[in-house]
Amino acid sequence: MSDLAALYSEIEQKTSTFCTTYSIACAQGCGTCCEHFMPDITASEARLVGAYLLFIKKDFSLIEKVRQSIGNQEGPCPLYRFDSPFHCSVYPARPLICRLFGACAYQGKNGFAVFRRCKYNEEKTMPEHIDFHSEVPVMQDYSYLLRSLDDQEGEVGFLPEKVASMLDQLQFLAVMLDMDDTNPDDTPNPMAS
Numbered sequence: 001m002s003d004l005a006a007l008y009s010e011i012e013q014k015t016s017t018f019c020t021t022y023s024i025a026c027a028q029g030c031g032t033c034c035e036h037f038m039p040d041i042t043a044s045e046a047r048l049v050g051a052y053l054l055f056i057k058k059d060f061s062l063i064e065k066v067r068q069s070i071g072n073q074e075g076p077c078p079l080y081r082f083d084s085p086f087h088c089s090v091y092p093a094r095p096l097i098c099r100l101f102g103a104c105a106y107q108g109k110n111g112f113a114v115f116r117r118c119k120y121n122e123e124k125t126m127p128e129h130i131d132f133h134s135e136v137p138v139m140q141d142y143s144y145l146l147r148s149l150d151d152q153e154g155e156v157g158f159l160p161e162k163v164a165s166m167l168d169q170l171q172f173l174a175v176m177l178d179m180d181d182t183n184p185d186d187t188p189n190p191m192a193s
């Protein structure tokens, strides 16, 4: 988990410099990508999102919404807030793809990095196309790095399935440790019997 935090921190710094250097910005208040997308995430990422929902936000209706989204592969992401300009309910714990989408380059077919404007960016707040011949943050490189530090050989799955499975594990542990405020339905503590 500390490797994951270090990777996210590196991405934050690299994408911020990249976006400033190449005048890349999302439109104010935009979150359209999250409405049409379901992130693919690793087990470590799911653990972080699950722990954030359970121990920081303690939002059981949102947890239920994640569980009810199992099987939805198209979006909207269950963690997307339509009623807030900040949109993402788990912003500090959001997965890698959400940190990189629209804010980094891709590996082009010729082996060089390329940036293409997000297709939902009708306001044209970012350049349409840039070819690079210098080193810039590339989506695929971070994707490989993410998978290399995960268990289960970095296997990815859709966010609702991955997070729901991790929530089951975290809630079980919380009950074992008698953290009662993470137990909305008052399931008896197995240690107490």
Ligand code: SF4
Pocket: 025, 026, 027, 030, 031, 032, 033, 034, 101, 102, 118, 119, 120, 121
């Ligand atoms: S990546 Fe595109 S759709 Fe997503 S917030 Fe930025 S401009 Fe909007």
Ligand code: SF4
Pocket: 033, 034, 037, 039, 077, 078, 079, 080, 081, 087, 088, 089, 090, 091, 094, 095, 098
């Ligand atoms: S986790 Fe947050 S940023 Fe990622 S798709 Fe869902 S709402 Fe959007």
